[in-house]
Amino acid sequence: MPLSFHKMHANGDDFVIVDSRNSPNPITSNLARRMGDRNRGIGFNQLAVMLDCDDADARLVFWNADGSPLDACGSATRGAADMLMRESNMTSVALRTNRGLLTCERTSTGAISVNMGKPLFNWVDIPLALEMDTSVLPLAGEPTACSMGNPHCTYFVDDLTAVEIETIGPAIETNPLFPLRTNVHFVRIIDRARIRLRIWERGGGIPLGSGSCSCGAAVNGIRRGLLDRCVEVECDGGAVTVQWDGVGPVFLTGPVETIYSGTIMDTLLKV
Incomplete structure (x- = not known):
């Protein structure tokens, strides 16, 4: 039977x-x-x-495009909310x-x-392979880690154009420090209320944006004292707003749009 x-x-x-x-639920990993x-x-x-x-x-x-499960997706959560509200x-x-x-x-x-929930900072909650201070990881570039329901590793850089994301991203994603792999962020701070973000997404490569990654990057910048509590996050595809008071939940705000609806035919479902 076709799947809508x-x-x-x-x-x-x-x-x-x-x-x-x-x-x-009709969806399997395959x-x-x-x-x-x-x-x-x-x-x-x-x-x-x-x-x-x-x-x-x-x-x-939630599922990634490679068939792996994940616990959080800010963009798809906003999309489902938009559908239900309409x-x-x-x-x-x-x-x-x-x-x-x-x-x-x-x-x-x-x-x-x-409301994306509270960020997690304990090494076991992210998770990391070893107990450590998650505000400064023992990796070149001294990134910061947190969890928004999925792992996030944030690098703060001066020049995004100098970062070879296609090379560095997968190497950090699969580093043994991250037993469940990790999303990797590269952040240029424009000012205390704005950042430019590029992403290597766990199980997905380089996306135009990511809601949970925008949250993770902003939270890690606020945690380090580099950003104010309300941050405009500019990704390749556009901007979202992330708010975090340093204690409670993180709030993610941005647009969503329906492109089309359709059905998946039996030929794909039966493979």
């Missing part, structure tokens, strides 16, 4: 949402990988499956993820704001 999907993006950070409310193939499937940075939930408007389960004609919804219960609101400009 919705293709969306957030400043070019593209994702697919499969609405499986009132039905079993199917997520085939769907994520940009030549033979749909193509996406992340896939979100929307399921029934007793204590929220829906539950979200469906119910509401301006707020709550979504259950492995990060917990995330509240989402539509702003006066039409953007979607998500």
Whole structure:
């Protein structure tokens, strides 16, 4: 039986949402990988499956394009929230993820704001392979690590054009220090309220943007005392706003847009 999907993006950070409310979850690791193939499937940075939930408007389960699972995706969370708000004609919804219960609101400009939960800094929560101070990792360049439900490693650099992301990114992603691999950020600080961010995404390569990576990069900059509590994060595909008071949850705000809806035929589902 064909499987329906919705293709969306957030400043070019593209994702697919499969609405499986009132039905079993149809997505496996193998199917997520085939769907994520940009030549033979749909193509996406992340896939979100929307399921029934007793204590929220829906539950979200996320996959990377390589078929690996992940616990957080800021862009796809905003996309699912946008869909549910339009469906119910509401301006707020709550979504259950492995990060917990995330509240989402539509702003006066039409953007979607998500409470992404509190960042985690303990080495075992990120996780790292060894106990250490996560504010300055024992790697060349002295990056900072945190978790937003998935691992983040942030480098602060003076010149982004001098960074060979295609080489450095995968080497850091698979460094033994990160047993579950890691997202890798390269940040140029414009001023205390603005950064320019480029990303090597765990299981995905170089995206135009990433909600959770934008959160992780801003949080690591605030933690180091380099940034104020409200930061505009400019990625390759556009900008989002990240707010963190240094104690509580992180708030991510930015636009989302539906590109098209369609169905996956049985030929792909049965491979």
